[in-house]
Amino acid sequence: MGTQAKMNARFIIGSACGVSLLVGAAAAAPPPFTTPAPVAYMQDLSSGAVLYAKDADRRIPPASMAKMMTTLVAFDLIKKGELKPDQKFTVQPATWQRWHGPAAGSTMFLSPNEQVSVRDLLHGIVTLSGNDASVVVAEGIAGTEEAFAALMNERAQALGMTNSRFGNSNGWPDEGRTVTTARDLAKLAAATIQDHPQLYREYYGQPSFTWGRTLGGNAPITQGNRNPLLGKVAGADGLKTGHTAEAGYGFTGSAEQAGRRLVMVVAGLDSYNGRIDESVRFMNWGFGSWRTQPLFDAGERVGAAEVQLGAEDSVSLVAPRRVAATTPTTGLLKPKMKVSVRYNGPLKAPIAKGQHVADLVVATPDMPVQVTPLVAGEAVGEAGFLDRLWAGIGGLFA
Numbered sequence: 001m002g003t004q005a006k007m008n009a010r011f012i013i014g015s016a017c018g019v020s021l022l023v024g025a026a027a028a029a030p031p032p033f034t035t036p037a038p039v040a041y042m043q044d045l046s047s048g049a050v051l052y053a054k055d056a057d058r059r060i061p062p063a064s065m066a067k068m069m070t071t072l073v074a075f076d077l078i079k080k081g082e083l084k085p086d087q088k089f090t091v092q093p094a095t096w097q098r099w100h101g102p103a104a105g106s107t108m109f110l111s112p113n114e115q116v117s118v119r120d121l122l123h124g125i126v127t128l129s130g131n132d133a134s135v136v137v138a139e140g141i142a143g144t145e146e147a148f149a150a151l152m153n154e155r156a157q158a159l160g161m162t163n164s165r166f167g168n169s170n171g172w173p174d175e176g177r178t179v180t181t182a183r184d185l186a187k188l189a190a191a192t193i194q195d196h197p198q199l200y201r202e203y204y205g206q207p208s209f210t211w212g213r214t215l216g217g218n219a220p221i222t223q224g225n226r227n228p229l230l231g232k233v234a235g236a237d238g239l240k241t242g243h244t245a246e247a248g249y250g251f252t253g254s255a256e257q258a259g260r261r262l263v264m265v266v267a268g269l270d271s272y273n274g275r276i277d278e279s280v281r282f283m284n285w286g287f288g289s290w291r292t293q294p295l296f297d298a299g300e301r302v303g304a305a306e307v308q309l310g311a312e313d314s315v316s317l318v319a320p321r322r323v324a325a326t327t328p329t330t331g332l333l334k335p336k337m338k339v340s341v342r343y344n345g346p347l348k349a350p351i352a353k354g355q356h357v358a359d360l361v362v363a364t365p366d367m368p369v370q371v372t373p374l375v376a377g378e379a380v381g382e383a384g385f386l387d388r389l390w391a392g393i394g395g396l397f398a
Contacts (some may be wrong), residue, residue: 041053126240249271303341
């Protein structure tokens with residue numbers, strides 16, 4: 001346990017399926033925040049704490065924020081080795097015809113029959129918000145955009161994005177088939193950052209990207225990143241804006257300061273400048289009005305869980321990354337927190353090292369519960385035949 005938590009913690013409950021401890025001695029109310037954005041959401045990924053939620057589960061059209069899922073699917077395939085960054089996809093003439101010109105929205109300025117690397121296409125999606133680039137990636141990976149949308153929905157389901165559905169790869173209005181929520185967009189952003197840290201650093205947060213040439217002058221076309229936080233909030237490095245007449249102006253963003261990372265979503269704003277102002281103000285509030293209290297270091301043992309029919313009777317529960325609790329900056333320095341380890345026990349073998357087997361739950365009066373996953377510190381195999389037999393016999397007489 002982190003030094004500050006060790007000094008202020010004492011066990012108060014113990015059971016087969018959880019251990020609780022009490023940290024600190026005083027409560028603190030959440031700091032106030034108001035926004036003209038119809039939909040807004042913020043989460044501290046360092047603790048799992050939801051700092052703000054305004055209509056966060058309302059289904060909304062994501063516009064180009066849907067491209068985060070297109071990018072995540074590509075990142076997943078790159079990580080598996082099934083997609084190479086230097087692999088090239090061909091821009092189909094029909095795709096170019098559909099996604100070029102002023103009526104086609106944001107563009108990477110691709111050309112028909114042009115062969116473009118996955119790396120460049122991803123920059124075209126992330127930095128330039130290219131509708132054309134998104135469709136070329138979708139067709140290159142899955143053959144058709146419809147087939148790729150099925151991959152997007154599979155990934156959304158795996159992430160627990162229960163209120164989201166994707167009908168295309170770029171968020172273009174499609175009569176309501178593509179919908180999401182602010183809470184689901186934050187889950188998508190968190191998965192991108194946490195599952196693919198190297199790819200996230202490589203592709204997100206770039207100030208500009210150059211692709212295509214002007215007609216007549218044949219000059220290179222450089223477009224800037226529309227991320228409203230870049231250059232305005234320290235540590236800002238992602239993620240994606242979105243705008244259509246139907247959706248208004250939206251943004252899913254992230255920034256990291258002193259090891260603390262926030263994810264924010266605003267949606268439904270009525271102007272480009274309004275999106276800039278609210279995004280910056282919202283993120284500054286998140287960093288300025290809240291702080292984190294360290295609880296456990298990455299790799300630190302938090303406790304143990306009972307294992308059924310395993311080669312070992314228990315498995316250690318380990319923090320996969322630095323764990324902290326988020327509390328308001330106002331009030332006393334040591335707010336009252338109840339920290340619990342929860343799991344459905346006994347756990348059943350086999351268990352892989354690093355497998356998510358439990359959760360650390362931090363409860364503070366007047367604040368949402370903060371949940372952080374805990375993983376198995378070591379692998380636990382199944383018990384041998386005789387051990388299982390004796391366990392069965394013991395169960396009969398229990």
